[in-house]
Amino acid sequence: DSGVTQTPKHLITATGQRVTLRCSPRSGDLSVYWYQQSLDQGLQFLIQYYNGEERAKGNILERFSAQQFPDLHSELNLSSLELGDSALYFCASSPYETGSYNTGELFFGEGSRLTVL
């Protein structure tokens, strides 16, 4: 158990809808990362927050947004859903903003599986 909690574990919705994925990082971790895992594309970085502020942005669509709250939990909002958004969405946390060799480990949750029909 990594200590990172993601909810819901599974979500089925229709095209055009909006969903919110929630992540609670490990106790004390200030950084939260969101990754998308599709069958044929591995883990794609979406966005990172550190202590409530956005720190890095990856291949995140404009239809997607995220935030990190004062209690450090994070939410990923996906709107105007398309079939291609079906994927596993992982949250990871770390105590550090950047990380180096000794501090670079990310702790992943078990993911939220989104199915768009």
Next chain:
Amino acid sequence: QQQVKQSPQSLIVQKGGISIINCAYENTAFDYFPWYQQFPGKGPALLIAIRPDVSEKKEGRFTISFNKSAKQFSLHIMDSQPGDSATYFCAARVSGSARQLTFGSGTQLTVLP
């Protein structure tokens, strides 16, 4: 330039055999190279990591070999066991920057009993 290319996509090995997964990168600023292991229904978990100033790092049956000049690194699993069956991801990162881990596409390893 941020890409990390991983091969093979899938690998089947007999119990007791050696599993080898390869990764290549382009960005010479990368200086942290971890491998993550993911079991079905679970999130990836750090397995082993290496810095580019060493050519090899070994932890138990798992070894990373690093070739800085070729910009390649590989994971070797000695005496592979059925319990090693999982998806393995290589990754790379620029230490000290706000940039995130860039992952390879993953290798699904199956170790036959």
